Amino acid sequence: MPRETILNAVRAALAGDRVPPLAPIAAGAADALDGAALAVRFTHEARAVGTIVHEVGSRAAAVDTLVAILDAAAPAPRVVAWPTALARELATAAVARIAGADLRLVERATPADAIAQADLGITEADFLVAESGTLVLRARGRARTVSLLPPTHVAVVGRERLVADLGAALARVRAMADRDSCLTLITGPSRTADIEKKLVVGVHGPCTLHVVLLERVEA
Amino acid sequence: MAAIATRDFRARAAAAAGDTALHRKLDAASLRFLDKRARVFAALPDADARRDRARAVKAHAIATLDTLLPELERRFTANGGIVHWARDGAAACAIVLDIAARAGVRLVVKGKSMVSEEIGLNACLEAAGIEAVETDLGEYIVQLAGEPPSHIITPAIHLSQDDVAALFTARLGEPLHSTAEALTAAARRLLRAKFRAAGMGVTGVNFASAESGTLVVVENEGNGRMALTLPRVHVALMGIEKLVARDEDFAPMLELLPRSATGQTLTSYVSLVTGPRRNDEIDGPEAVHLVLLDNGRTRLLADPIMREALYCLRCGACLNACPVYRRIGGHAYGYAYSGPIGAVIAPALLGIERVPDLPFASTLCGACRDVCPVRIDIPRLLLAWRARIAAAVPRAWGERLLVRGWRWIAWSPRLYRALTPIVRAGSALVARIPALARLAPPLAAWRRGRELPRAAPRSFHERWRDRRHGTDPDAP
Numbered sequence: 001m002p003r004e005t006i007l008n009a010v011r012a013a014l015a016g017d018r019v020p021p022l023a024p025i026a027a028g029a030a031d032a033l034d035g036a037a038l039a040v041r042f043t044h045e046a047r048a049v050g051t052i053v054h055e056v057g058s059r060a061a062a063v064d065t066l067v068a069i070l071d072a073a074a075p076a077p078r079v080v081a082w083p084t085a086l087a088r089e090l091a092t093a094a095v096a097r098i099a100g101a102d103l104r105l106v107e108r109a110t111p112a113d114a115i116a117q118a119d120l121g122i123t124e125a126d127f128l129v130a131e132s133g134t135l136v137l138r139a140r141g142r143a144r145t146v147s148l149l150p151p152t153h154v155a156v157v158g159r160e161r162l163v164a165d166l167g168a169a170l171a172r173v174r175a176m177a178d179r180d181s182c183l184t185l186i187t188g189p190s191r192t193a194d195i196e197k198k199l200v201v202g203v204h205g206p207c208t209l210h211v212v213l214l215e216r217v218e219a
Numbered sequence: 220m221a222a223i224a225t226r227d228f229r230a231r232a233a234a235a236a237g238d239t240a241l242h243r244k245l246d247a248a249s250l251r252f253l254d255k256r257a258r259v260f261a262a263l264p265d266a267d268a269r270r271d272r273a274r275a276v277k278a279h280a281i282a283t284l285d286t287l288l289p290e291l292e293r294r295f296t297a298n299g300g301i302v303h304w305a306r307d308g309a310a311a312c313a314i315v316l317d318i319a320a321r322a323g324v325r326l327v328v329k330g331k332s333m334v335s336e337e338i339g340l341n342a343c344l345e346a347a348g349i350e351a352v353e354t355d356l357g358e359y360i361v362q363l364a365g366e367p368p369s370h371i372i373t374p375a376i377h378l379s380q381d382d383v384a385a386l387f388t389a390r391l392g393e394p395l396h397s398t399a400e401a402l403t404a405a406a407r408r409l410l411r412a413k414f415r416a417a418g419m420g421v422t423g424v425n426f427a428s429a430e431s432g433t434l435v436v437v438e439n440e441g442n443g444r445m446a447l448t449l450p451r452v453h454v455a456l457m458g459i460e461k462l463v464a465r466d467e468d469f470a471p472m473l474e475l476l477p478r479s480a481t482g483q484t485l486t487s488y489v490s491l492v493t494g495p496r497r498n499d500e501i502d503g504p505e506a507v508h509l510v511l512l513d514n515g516r517t518r519l520l521a522d523p524i525m526r527e528a529l530y531c532l533r534c535g536a537c538l539n540a541c542p543v544y545r546r547i548g549g550h551a552y553g554y555a556y557s558g559p560i561g562a563v564i565a566p567a568l569l570g571i572e573r574v575p576d577l578p579f580a581s582t583l584c585g586a587c588r589d590v591c592p593v594r595i596d597i598p599r600l601l602l603a604w605r606a607r608i609a610a611a612v613p614r615a616w617g618e619r620l621l622v623r624g625w626r627w628i629a630w631s632p633r634l635y636r637a638l639t640p641i642v643r644a645g646s647a648l649v650a651r652i653p654a655l656a657r658l659a660p661p662l663a664a665w666r667r668g669r670e671l672p673r674a675a676p677r678s679f680h681e682r683w684r685d686r687r688h689g690t691d692p693d694a695p
Contacts, residue, residue: 003304006459006513011285013521019282022275025467045484109501112415112449132485143501144448148441166485167470174466179431181298181497181507182448185489190441193481194357194373196380197248198399203356203407204414205441205488 025167038130038162039213045133049188050201052210059090062156062212066094066122069210073152074119076100080150081122082142083107086217090156091122106143121146125157125211127172131165134187135211136173139180147186153206155186158217224553225565228576235547241377245548248376249539255482256536256590263478273475274593276468277530280429284520287429287462288511294432298494300507307514308338314510315340315421315454316347322452322506324349324418328410330436330443331355332423333371333533334456334512336555337568340421351421352413354442356406363390369549369557372480372535377548410442420446420504424457425532426472427509430465432493434509437476439487447490453504455492458512460519460529472532479534479592515568524603528563530593537587537597543580552577559587559597566604575612578604617660636680643674 033041043053054065070077077098081091083105095103106115115121123146127136135155137147147153163169166185173183190205201207224231235241260266280287292302305311311334319327327344329335329351341362344351353362357374360383361367368374375383380399387393393405422443426435434455436443447453463472469491477483496503519525538544538558549557554565554574562577578601587597613619628634649655650673656663677685 002306002310002513005306006304006511006517007285007288009513009517010288010459010520013517014282014285017282019279022279022464022468025272025471049484049487106501112502116411116415129485134485139500139503140497141499141501144444145502148444148448165470166473167467170466170470174431179298179493181492181494181500181503183491184444185485185491186487187483187485187489188487191439191487192356192403194355194360194375195378195383195399195402196244197251197373198380200399200403203403203440203442204354204410204445 033130033164035159035162038164039159041130042128042133042162043213045131046188046211047133049133050191050209051133051188052208054210054212055215056212057215059214059217062090062214063093063097065212066090066154066156067097069152069154070094070098070101070120076102077119078117079103079120079122080106080110080115080118080143080146082124082146084124084142086156086158086214087122087124090212106146107141110143112145112149115143115145116149118150120152120154121148121150121206122154122156123147125155125161127169128157128162128211128213129164129166129169129185130162132187134166134169134185136169137184137186138173139182139184140178144182144184147184148205151202151206152208152210153186153189154210154212156212156214158214160217223569223573225569225574225577227553228551228580231551231553232547232580235551240379241548242546244377244379245545248370248373249545252372252480252482252536252539253590256479256539259478259482259484269471269475270592270594272471273532274530276463276471277532277593278527280463280468281460281520281526281529283464284459284462287464288459290429291427291432291462292511294429295434295494295509296432298432299497300432300494300509303508303510305510305512305514308512311338311456311510311512311514312340312343314508315456316343316349318452318454318508319344319347319349319419322418324452326413326417327351327419327421328413328417328442328446328450329353329355329358330420330422330438330446331358331374332421332456333555334423334458335421336368337514338456338512340456352410352417354410354413354446355438355440356403356442359406359410360386363387367550367555370535370538371533371556371558377550414442414445414449417446417450419452419454420448420450421454421456422446424455424461424509425476426469427457427462428464428466428469429462433466433469434492435469435473436490436492437473437486437488439481439483441488444488444490447492448503451505452508453492453495453506454508454510456510456512458514459516460531475592476532476534479532479536479590519564519567522567525563525567525600527595528560528567528600530595531560531564532592533560534592536590536592540586540590542582542584542586547580552580559601560595563595563597563600563604566608571604571608571611575608578602578608617664639674639678639680643676643678646671646674 360375370376
């Protein structure tokens with residue numbers, strides 16, 4: 001049995017070792033920042049890696065922003081979106097304002113081809129990490145491919161989802177009762193520098209990443 | 220993977236050492252990486268404390284592998300995943316082939332995985348009639364070129380844009396002289412079709428937590444996400460040293476790995492995988508397999524001096540920092556892992572009889588230790604390997620004679636002082652009449668590609684004595 005052989009070799013190698021317990025990971029200094037300061041930090045870091053951040057004050061302004069993004073993406077854009085409350089509401093309102101635009105809410109298993117043919121995918125970030133400009137996306141009830149296959153990804157999110165650093169974001173996810181099979185962290189568009197260190201965006205994932213950051217989500 | 224060629228190191232290194240075009244490419248990429256790394260570390264107020272903490276996390280995990288490995292297995296299985304154990308590369312390849320056969324897989328898409336290179340998975344899959352496609356752009360390029368990767372992070376570091384354009388023209392019919400943007404767009408188009416048709420995705424694992432059975436996959440292009448999301452089967456290949464104890468250990472490791480590797484705060488994508496798609500999830504693989512690979516790692520674990528090599532995050536910073544790597548490139552090392560860390564782990568994974576030269580390919584300048592995010596004392600480990608190799612594999616007679624002679628002289632201050640003027644006169648003479656070096660064959664061999672340093676006109680001892688008497692003519 002290879003399992004027993006390997007574990008026996010590990011046990012033999014470690015025989016007699018005394019291991020002191022590991023200290024808990026302390027919270028970072030950025031934890032002290034308030035919501036507005038976190039938004040400033042997030043916006044700065046996200047823009048530094050090529051994310052386009054739109055700070056909006058209201059739902060109406062968020063819809064206006066989405067309409068502008070959709071208009072710029074393609075004529076008669078095909079849109080796929082998560083069925084979460086905020087994403088559904090904003091996507092539905094924005095698509096209704098564009099002639100010929102098509103919206104598909106991805107609520108059940110959908111062929112990857114249908115998602116890949118969309119011009120734009122709309123998701124809702126579960127958390128935003130201020131220190132690194134990162135989006136945290138869960139998988140439960142939400143298609144992972146919506147943030148991966150279309151050439152443009154738009155995440156909508158309220159300011160209350162901001163956390164200081166990655167450790168805080170992952171701790172919040174761990175505190176949730178249910179576990180997803182996959183948690184995705186996104187920091188900027190898909191990128192490579194494999195050819196002579198030249199930065200090229202849009203290798204396999206989206207070429208463009210927008211974050212529509214709402215000051216208040218409640219109506 | 221090309222055949223392991225660590226025994227050919229001297230010939231390959233000598234050829235690469237004369238390849239100035241290669242040096243330009245290596246310097247351009249490595250120094251840029253190092254510069255970005257230095258800037259993001261300088262921006263961290265507590266960089267040293269973070270490195271200490273990351274080292275402590277890894278040290279703790281490696282010292283408790285005996286409990287963490289079964290715990291990882293238990294948790295990952297409870298999540299719905301399937302765990303396999305492989306003693307060596309051949310066993311790991313057989314496991315992957317068996318999974319592919321049972322699932323009727325004809326096409327495999329691969330995220331970047333150094334373990335896959337280590338075990339030679341592509342050759343195994345292809346021998347079984349299964350197409351294996353590398354999807355990381357750099358890996359895709361070297362696969363098209365029929366070469367192994369030459370850097371842990373940037374596999375095609377040894378190729379210029381013109382080289383890649385010529386390769387894409389010859390192999391894919393792409394237009395001549397394409398730009399990096401056009402080449403990337405071509406790869407995106409061609410590989411999209413592969414992602415959608417593949418029955419299996421293979422990825423590596425950067426970290427795994429025993430606490431929850433979570434696997435972390437770090438990448439920039441989105442090919443890793445494709446490989447672990449679209450195909451119905453996901454196989455994750457993992458060396459047993461990639462474990463950490465707790466989920467809370469992920470953040471401190473993720474805060475250091477991209478900073479060290481590419482100078483990024485975080486990579487574009489990080490996936491934390493706990494198992495196959497659940498009932499209330501819309502996409503993701505139906506089955507997730509985790510292959511735990513030993514392949515010599517338990518030998519490193521059992522070796523109290525070498526054990527810290529298992530802390531390695533495979534960030535590649537030591538390659539970029541190494542003046543030897545920057546002159547010979549990754550291919551010279553003849554193994555998946557090159558550079559300073561490659562020279563430390565190759566003798567353990569392959570056995571010193573197959574790796575007689577790599578630990579000697581270092582100036583011991585310490586640049587690798589200075590940039591290592593988990594502070595592995597690579598020069599110390601290289602020295603330890605040198606001592607072991609010298610004891611097990613007889614060195615050339617000239618080298619042995621030289622070292623024995625040097626020891627004899629260095630142990631005797633009187634002899635040392637007596638010989639100093641002779642060596643000084645000799646070095647001045649050889650500098651003036653280089654042909655004299657031919658009289659001593661080992662010296663002549665050493666001088667190929669090197670300048671013989673001229674001894675200083677006055678020795679340290681002489682200057683020290685004069686300084687104490689206030690008569691040093693060189694004193695400022």
